[in-house]
Amino acid sequence: MTVVPKIKTYHFLPYKYGSELLLDIGRIETLDNYVLDNTLHQLSFYEVIFIEEGAGTITLNENKILINPRTIIFTSPGQVRCWEIEKEVRGYTLFFEKDFLHLFFSDELFLYRFxxxxxxxxxxxxxxxxxxxxxxxxxxxGIEQEFGQLQNDSSHLIRSLLYQLLVLLNRYYAEVHNVQRDTYVHLDFYRFRSLLEKKFADNHGTEAYSKMLNVSSGFLNKICKKFSGLSAQQMIHYKLISEIKKQLCQNKSVKEISYEFGFSDPSNFNRFFKKFTGTTPQQYRKKM
Structure with a gap:
């Protein structure tokens, strides 16, 4: 029997500074309890890592990222990760709950725009x-300085600086990876990304999302292709496989996982997984 180690989940501490503040910043090399080893773990919040010095890798959902100076790494809630450090990592970590921006901008799609x-x-x-x-x-x-002298209106100043930073990072990301900038993206594409995060376990086909969005399947595929390079169905499959792999790293049976993700029986689940990964769920778990 294969014993799968449990993935530890870290949650945000909103009252670290007394009153509720849903954002924090720190130096990676000095921050208390910051995980920098090969323990599998995940965060329930967003994190952006700014590497100034260091070497090694960080693995996010199987994607191994090289650690080099001037590297910026983005972690979304629920991504499974672990570090392999070869040279001490120095730099900043910025982490926040979605509500820090969501409530202020009254836009539930806000973070999907990046x-x-x-x-x-x-x-x-x-x-x-x-x-x-x-x-x-x-x-x-600027954010770090404000944390050093918190005042009643500090959350507003910090939020404005974070907003500037996220927009700037989105511009850089578009340039580095040659993708569409926010200015040109259709709103329904953001709505689809948001729905996919919430409904992927029960809805595996484009038609279901088209109905929820009140658009045709053809139109949904068109905007997905334009703004992501993938069809809507491909995006659904990427999301499903990513989440299934994460569950296979937990100590759950394949049968449990198959029903959790809306498959009618484990054999259909096995065929689906093998089609997209080339291995069965059991083989993948054993490899991991």
Whole structure:
């Protein structure tokens, strides 16, 4: 019998500074309890990592990312990760709950407007030029300074700096990875990305999402192809496989997982998984 280690989940501490504040910042090399080893773990919040020095890798949902100076890494809630450090990592970590921005902007799609979060087919990292990286650090310094002298209106100033930083990062990401900038993206594409995060376990086909969005399947495929390079069905499959792999790293039976993801029986689940990965769920678990 294969014993699968349990993945530890880390949650945000909203009252660390007394009153509720859904964002935090720190130096990776000095932050208390920051995990930098090969323990499998996941976060229930968003994190952006700014590497100034270091070497090794961080693995996000099987995607191994090289750690180099001026690398920026984006982690979305629920991504399974682990580190393999070869040289001490120094830099900043910025992490926040979605409500820190969501409630202020009254836009539930806000964080789906950024290409680097909830990404399953494109890189979740980028390496910047010295000039671009410095611009990011300047905004981080501003956030860090405000944390050093918190006042009643600090959350507003910090939120504005975070917003600037996220938009700047989105521009850099579009340039580095040659993807569409936010300005040109159709709203229904963001709505689809948001629905996919919530409904993927029960809805495996394009038709279901088309009905929820009140658009035709053809139109949904068209905007997905335009703004992601993938069809709507491919995006659904990427999401499903990503989440199934995560569950296979937990100590659950394949039968349990198959029903959890809406498959009629384990044999259909096995065929689906093998079609997209080349291995059965059992083989994948054994390999992991």
């Amino acid at each position: 290409q680097y979060f909830h990404q399953y087919s494109r890189p979740t990292e980028m390496q910047l030029s010295a000039t671009s990286f410095k611009k990011c650090l300047e905004l981080l310094y």
